[in-house]
Amino acid sequence: MYMFAFMENSTFRKYTHGLVLAPMAGSTDSAFRRICRRMGATAVVTEMVAAAGLSRRSVKSHKLLRFHSEEKPIGVQLFGNRPGDFERAAELVSKLGFDFIDINAGCPVKKVVNSGSGSALLKNIPALTAVVRAVSSNTSLPVTVKIRIGWSPEEPVSDSLPAILADEGASAIAVHGRYRSDMFAGEVRKEEVERIVRNSPVPVIANGDSRSVRNALDLLDATGAAGLMIGRGSLGNPWIFRGLATGEPLDASPLPREVISTIWQQYEMMSEYIPVDHLYSILRGQLLHYIRGFRGAAELRGRAVRVDCSGDLEDILTELEELLIAERQRNS
Numbered sequence: 001m002y003m004f005a006f007m008e009n010s011t012f013r014k015y016t017h018g019l020v021l022a023p024m025a026g027s028t029d030s031a032f033r034r035i036c037r038r039m040g041a042t043a044v045v046t047e048m049v050a051a052a053g054l055s056r057r058s059v060k061s062h063k064l065l066r067f068h069s070e071e072k073p074i075g076v077q078l079f080g081n082r083p084g085d086f087e088r089a090a091e092l093v094s095k096l097g098f099d100f101i102d103i104n105a106g107c108p109v110k111k112v113v114n115s116g117s118g119s120a121l122l123k124n125i126p127a128l129t130a131v132v133r134a135v136s137s138n139t140s141l142p143v144t145v146k147i148r149i150g151w152s153p154e155e156p157v158s159d160s161l162p163a164i165l166a167d168e169g170a171s172a173i174a175v176h177g178r179y180r181s182d183m184f185a186g187e188v189r190k191e192e193v194e195r196i197v198r199n200s201p202v203p204v205i206a207n208g209d210s211r212s213v214r215n216a217l218d219l220l221d222a223t224g225a226a227g228l229m230i231g232r233g234s235l236g237n238p239w240i241f242r243g244l245a246t247g248e249p250l251d252a253s254p255l256p257r258e259v260i261s262t263i264w265q266q267y268e269m270m271s272e273y274i275p276v277d278h279l280y281s282i283l284r285g286q287l288l289h290y291i292r293g294f295r296g297a298a299e300l301r302g303r304a305v306r307v308d309c310s311g312d313l314e315d316i317l318t319e320l321e322e323l324l325i326a327e328r329q330r331n332s
């Protein structure tokens with residue numbers, strides 16, 4: 001736990017301890033979030049949920065609110081652009097046992113941005129402040145905002161934005177160190193994250209490209225952030241949280257049998273809430289994250305995309321374990 005010893009105490013820290021699983025639509029479902037909590041993530045966030053969908057009681061949006069008590073502390077992430085939707089959504093989600101509410105002001109996807117939501121809010125500060133106010137005045141939970149460093153290099157977020165968000169009730173800000181124009185590519189701009197940290201009266205959680213414990217610690221060091229949010233680096237590698245939580249990155253890497261038992265656990269948890277006719281198509285996506293980076297992975301992935309019963313899964317995992325053992329022997 002050495003890395004967090006220096007961090008200041010704050011409302012948000014009380015909830016998160018600073019090692020957060022990033023929200024990733026289509027990937028960070030309840031089962032994966034539970035796995036990450038077990039490995040050492042100190043807080044998780046739901047996939048983004050449309051505030052408007054909650055307002056009009058859409059089944060699809062409500063399904064995204066499912067979580068297990070083992071995931072706590074958990075934040076629910078809302079996206080949208082109309083304060084009225086956020087008011088109703090904040091009221092509704094506040095009754096469901098979540099620990100904080102996060103507002104999405106970072107999603108770069110065209111459909112989201114074209115409706116004025118996600119990172120489009122970074123270009124419309126009156127709308128962003130109205131949304132933050134709508135949430136904070138309709139909940140007693142801590143409110144957090146997830147932003148990017150700006151719309152484009154020509155339109156970075158202003159130095160005053162963190163204080164504006166804090167004034168409207170934000171307890172913490174997560175910053176993905178890219179512009180909207182970067183989408184998900186290119187190097188994370190640590191100096192821009194550091195600028196936001198420097199100007200923020202509330203804790204900042206740094207995010208972007210923490211693919212290894214080393215990368216994550218570099219991001220933390222370079223930015224002086226109060227915590228880290230890990231996204232893609234955790235997919236197929238939830239052990240990254242164990243490395244960060246224990247400060248023992250090498251000891252934290254899993255033995256082949258642990259990889260297999262983790263995937264089984266994830267599958268069993270998924271089957272508790274996903275109907276069997278959808279289970280395997282969703283499982284395949286998760287499975288592919290674990291099958292990479294060793295000899296024989298490409299061929300096994302070709303088979304993993306066809307898994308459609310537990311017998312298939314068992315065969316794939318038996319072979320995965322053999323390949324991982326062989327890889328370890330080659331590297332030792």
Ligand SMILES: Cc1cc2nc3c(=O)[nH]c(=O)nc-3n(C[C@H](O)[C@H](O)[C@H](O)COP(=O)(O)O)c2cc1C
Pocket residue numbers: 022023024025026027047048077104106107146176184207208209210229230231232233
């Ligand atoms: C497939 C995918 C889905 C994502 N969905 C969300 C989302 O629902 N809400 C959000 O705020 N960010 C979302 N993001 C962005 C991540 O939370 C994170 O900010 C970004 O991936 C950078 O961090 P990383 O390099 O550690 O992955 C998503 C990213 C990916 C790759």
